[in-house]
Every structure is written in structure tokens, then in C-alpha cells.
Amino acid sequence: MKKIALLGTLLFAFISCQNIQSQTSNTKNQNIEQKIDSLLSIMTIEEKVGQMNQYNGFWNVTGPAPEGGNAEKKYEDLRKGYVGSMLNVRGVENVRALQKIIVEESRLGIPLIIGSDVIHGYKTLAPIPLAESASWDLEAIKKSASVAAAEASAVGVNWTFAPMVDISRDARWGRVMEGAGEDPFLGSKIAVARVTGFQGEDLSAVNTIAACAKHFAAYGFTEAGKEYNTVDIGTSTLYNYVLPPFKAAKDAGVKTFMNSFNDLNGVPATGDKFLQRDILKGKWNFDGFVVSDWASIREMVDWGHAKDLKDAAKKAAIAGSDLDMESNAYINHLVDLVKSGEVEESLIDDAARRILRVKFELGLFDDPYKYCDEEREKTVIGSTKHLDAVLDMAKKSIVLLKNDNNLLPLKKEGQKIALIGALANDKNSPLGSWRIGSDDNTAVSVLEGMQAYKGNKLTYAKGADLFVGNAGFVHEVIINETDKSDFAEAIKVAKQSDVVVMVLGEHGFQSGEARSRTNLQLPGVQQELLEAVYKVNKNIVLVLNNGRPLAVSWADEHIPAIVEAWQLGTQTGNAVAQVLYGDYNPSGKLPMTFPRHVGQVPIYYNYKNTGRPTDKDNNVFWSHYIDSEKTPLYPFGYGLSYSTFEYSNLNLNGTSFKTGSEVNVSVNVTNTSNIDGKEVVQLYIRDLVGSVTRPVRELKGFELVELKAGETKTINFALNNETLGFYNNQGDYIVEPGDFKVFVGGSSTATLEAGFELK
């Protein structure tokens, strides 16, 4: 009798699943929740927990595989339907093979969601995210994410672990290269651009993929900029700086969140119910799912927050981590925990429901092989269209930091140009960190880019190696700290040239995950090389390559022209050459403050005034350093152009406003040069008195404006409740009456000022 009942259930299960698949394909708008209800009603507890299990595939990029991660067991679990997702499986053939196992051999055939770190492109690489953020060009950033989605989806990936929306003020942290910098307003806009770029208008389209806002939360505030460290911030910082970009991503419809390695108030984020259930799923009503970071459930044991893997599984599930990335905690312990009553089954149902929902929305139940089209794989990857798009993005990401006596743009003819620096002839480093599907050495080097301009005599000399080998796991680079034997040749070439272009900075693998640094100067012997060349030729254009702000004070003092070129991806050399030769007029602005010295870090523009902001009485007791200026080397929002801009006529439509009404701000911006250009017009406010102390400036609006030579445009901004308030320490958004200042200009140090009162 029992057997018959079981068979009946299984048959029902089979038929329901078939029905689910065909129904969904016909009517997109049918109620997904009902389908999930029917599916959940026929799933065993093991199958539901299986949905919450994610295994790494063939390629381990971020850390040692935890115990129990053997391939045999993974295949066995796939056949049983005990895997909800795989990561790092790529290529149509591979994805199809795995999908086939689960769809054809498991009892219910629920397709896998395939995740990957598509951070700044798949094969065709755009600039690193911090660089893209320097464009302040939301349309371009969105486009770049859509190119990444098109390539990723063509190799079977339907979910990216991006964007990283962690606000960070600490350049020592290697992962600043993955984010949008230090500001929550800019960071929120960029989060939306990236989410909508990856996910598109229609998530079920074949060229869009699910996005993931990470790392929830506060990972950017890792203490001392040290990777995997503890985080200790106040509630005001959490609500006003950390959470806004996550909230913006959620409001833009991001399908997934990833939690983080850090703890906050002593609770590892993976086991933090306050973050995941109370805020994200509660207050924000997020209906997607939360994936753990790599083995972060297991790491709760190392944190001393869980006594063993089983305890960690229990704490993570109760706290709201839905999908276990490579801890093997859920697959090994969750069923028992439910059976013993330690974890309520309703929590498992909720997690499985969330994961299934995203699979339905992707259209995986309609066609589990929809991202497995060999033809698309061949034509989409590395297409000319994509190469053009990342070139455009690369040019927009470049920031001109200094240009004394208009040394730039370079003349196109009749010049002897020395090109110096190992990075100038490097086709690998410019690809940057997180290059999941690209081949090594496929960037256009700066040397190649400049060789395309034939009117000058270009001579290349390395000067000194930067990278001299790999150590340890995953591209840990060894930097040349001693060998100066090639200096002489570079000095000789520099002496004989009209202009010297030096490409110096960090190797692409000196930033990214697990790449914290204590020194923000030019690595290795590069500073010495720069000074040695400067002795024989002062006409230097310094092109910086880096994944984080650098403290290049000496260069700023001595070198006439400095170009921030980050790591710009596949098209690096073409983008740099076009900017150096003036075929592209740079308009990027820094998304992160550059310090004079590493000792100033964390340094950021939206700091608090403090009780002792200035030296009033020639007194030592004020907030400053005794061995360095307290101002940054280059402030947030700063960047020059070959054009020059002037701001005038800052006007407000009143001086006193009722809370809730709109404050209209207008300003005239004039291109005072004879070159067409673009300017990022920025608006900052200062709320003079707050129940929670307010920063000296807060970005509340920006617009990328194109201005022809001599042209003036009036730019309008509106301030309202959304921009004039802040979160109090209870996490409530409030707008307080009082006096406000408004500043408009081309950086966070804008001087044009007006004021109003909010009643």
C-alpha cells in the first residue's frame, strides 16, 4: 500500500514537472508563485536542500577547495537532484553536460543556475570597475555590463557575481578595483546601471543574466584595508554609506545578493539575521536569494561563531543565507537539522522558493539549454561590436590628473618620443584582475596603441621590469625590487627625445581579491626609474596603471603631465594612445580620493567637520597631521580635460523652502577653450546642523555635459526629500529642517556656493 502511494507521488511529481515546463513556455505572465507552490509540494526535503547547494565546477579561482568538494560526490549529487547551482563551469559544452545530468537523470529535473565572476567582461574585457566608475557615464557603464552579459550568456553562464557595490575609503584594500569607489550616491547610480545592464529589460532573454549585489554587507570597511578582516563601523556609517548602493540595486530589481566574509558587530555576515532577514528580506522586501560567499558558512567555525560545520549550517540557514557556495554545510547537515527540529522546514521552503523563482524568471524551466547554443558561442564572443564597446568605455574611464603647459595632447608629427616602462609593453597586466574568460596576453599594449600613430619617431625602452614571476596561488606577482640594469638604456633614449611617455604603476594582479597593500607608492624600482629619467628630460607624461588610488606625491610635484589609465582591459593601448594624441578628449573624474601618503588612509571627501577643523589660533590642537598636509593629493570628483570649463550663475529658486518641496538649482557651465569637450558637473550639499553630525559635503547630483568650444549650457538639478535627508541611528530616513549649503563645480572641492533654509 505504502509503495503504491509513493509511486503515485512520484508520478504526480513527474507529470507536474513536465506541466510546469510546458505551461511556462506558453504564458510568461502566469503566476510563477503557483508553479513554485506545486513544485515545492512534490519536493522531498532532500531535494529542497539540494536547491540550496552550490558546487564549484572545474576551475578554482578564489581559494582552496574545501573538504568534501570531490568531483565524484558532485556528480552523484547532480544525479540525485541535490545541487541547485554550479559556479565556474563555462563553455557551452561543459554547461550542457552538467545541465543534461540534472535535467535527465534527477527525479524532478530542475535545471541548474550557473554562476561566474563576470566582473568586467567575459572574454572581451572592459576596464576594471573602479576605472569604469571614473567615467561617471551611467549609459556607458550599463552598456559595458550588457556586453559582459551577452558574452557570459553565450558560454552557458546565466548568473554573474557582480556588481560589487561595496563602498570603500581604503585604497590599501585590493578589492577597491571591483567597486565604484567611496561615494554612496555615485555608487548607487552605478549599482543600478550595472544591474540593469546585466539583467536587461527581460531576464528571460538569451543575452541577459541575473546579477548579484555583493558583498552584503560592509566588506569595503574591512579594518586596515586587510582582506578577510573584521569590520567595525557605527550604525550611522552602515545606514548612510554601506547600505544605500545595496538598496538601490534591490530597487533596480537585482535578483541575488551575496553575503560577505567579514563580521559586523561580532556576527559574521553569513550568520547575520539582522542584515539578511530583518533588513534585506524584511524591511526591503527582497524576493530573490542570498548566496554565501565562497565557503563563508564553513568559515563561521574559524571565526569562532559556530562550533562545527553543522552549527554553521544551522546559523546560516536561520540567518537567511539561501545558497551555500562550496562549504558543503547545507548538503551535509541541513536535512538532519530540519528533521531534529533545529531548523524549521518553512525556512528551507522559503530559501528553495527564492532560488526556484530566479530560475523561473530566467526561463530555465522553459529551456534548460537556452544558454547552450554553440552558434552563439562562436559569434558573440569577442565580436567587433564588443571590442568597439570596450574601447569606448576605456577612453571614458581615463582621468587626466595634471597637464602643465598643455604638454598633452602630443603633437602627431615631427616628434621624438621615448616610451618607457615595462607596463608599456605588457599585454597581460592591463587586463586587470578578475579576467574570468579571457586569454592571457590579449590586451592591446600601450606600445602597440602608440605605434598606430606613425608621424613621430617612437623609441621604446623598458627601463626596469615590474613583474618578475608568480608566487603562490592564483597569480600572486613577484615584483622587481632590485634590478636596475636596464635604467641606462632608458636614460639614453629619454635624453635623445622631445617627450618621454612613462607607463608606470601596479601590475594587474596587485589589486583584486587578497591583494591588500601597506604601501601606495609606485611598486618596485619604478619611482627610482622615474626620478632617474626626470634628471635627463623633464618633459614627461606619466601614464599610471593601477587598480587603486596611489600616493604619487613626488610625481605630482615634478612631472608636468599625469594620466590615470587604471587597467583598461582588452583595448587598453588603443584607448591610451587616442587620449595621449588628442583623438579623444578625456573627461573622467576620480571616484576615490588619492592620498598624499598611505598614512592618510582612510581618506575621503565626505568627512566630518569635527570639533576642531582648523588651526584657529596657531595652535597645535586641531585635527591634522604634523608630518603631512591633511588634504588629499587629488580629491574625489577631480579630473581635467583638454578643454577648460568655467562655472557661473549658481541660482536657486528661493532661499526658504518647506520640507517636502523641491529646490531647483541651476548653473551655467562654459567651455572656455577652443576644443569640444565633456564635463561632469557635480552638485554637493552640506546640511549645516543635524541630529546626527553631517559630512562637510555630500554628492547629490551630477550630469555629464557635452560642450562645444566656447559653448555655455545651463544645467538644472532638483533637490528633494530623497536627497536632503539621511538615516538616523535607528535606520529611519529623515529630513531635518535647517540651513543647507549647495556647491556646484567640477570636483568635490567646487567653490561656487549658495544656500537655503528648509522649514
Ligand code: BGC
Ligand atoms: C569572492 C567573491 C566571489 C566568489 C566566487 C570569493 O572569494 O569574495 O566575490 O564571487 O569568491 O568566486
